[in-house]
Amino acid sequence: QKEVEQDPGPLSVPEGAIVSLNCTYSNSAFQYFMWYRQYSRKGPELLMYTYSSGNKEDGRFTAQVDKSSKYISLFIRDSQPSDSATYLCAMIGQGAQKLVFGQGTRLTINP
């Protein structure tokens, strides 16, 4: 079993839709959860960073962590064509050095 599972997609939605991206994980030691956005032929860019369970909002983006279910989500409201990218979830335990990544979900927002 992979430590982090993420549906690779591709996911295609119309402009303005609410997008939901998800990851599940198996290691209960993970405490910090991140979402990276990666445009084609670029490096991943840190989008959201959360600690433990709960929600974090930044503009059109909301990150949710449910540690009891070992499930994290990223919601994108009012999606734009510029949001088209691959989204990678990543997580790590307290004081650890090694981030564990999901496979990434390729998202396309259609005008």
Added chain:
Amino acid sequence: ETGVTQTPRHLVMGMTNKKSLKCEQHLGHNAMYWYKQSAKKPLELMFVYSLEERVENNSVPSRFSPECPNSSHLFLHLHTLQPEDSALYLCASSQLTSGGNEQFFGPGTRLTVL
């Protein structure tokens, strides 16, 4: 320069060539990483340097040789590569603390081995 920079951005090499990838971080971080990103696979951690000391080597073949001369610079020396080594090679840096480990990535070097 800001953030994490990598050179070259693109590299084509034959299997008998020797080349090096360079990474520089301008964030004052104390840890640096090399990752390999292949199509349809999760990011693969190759090497970790913490305070210029290698702390992790994820069973990477010896044809990849890292070097960290100081906390701002990281190199990946390549020799006698195979076509399956073609991938995007990403460098990242972070400030290791007792908490989480936010890593910041460079733009990557797209490597093609002929």
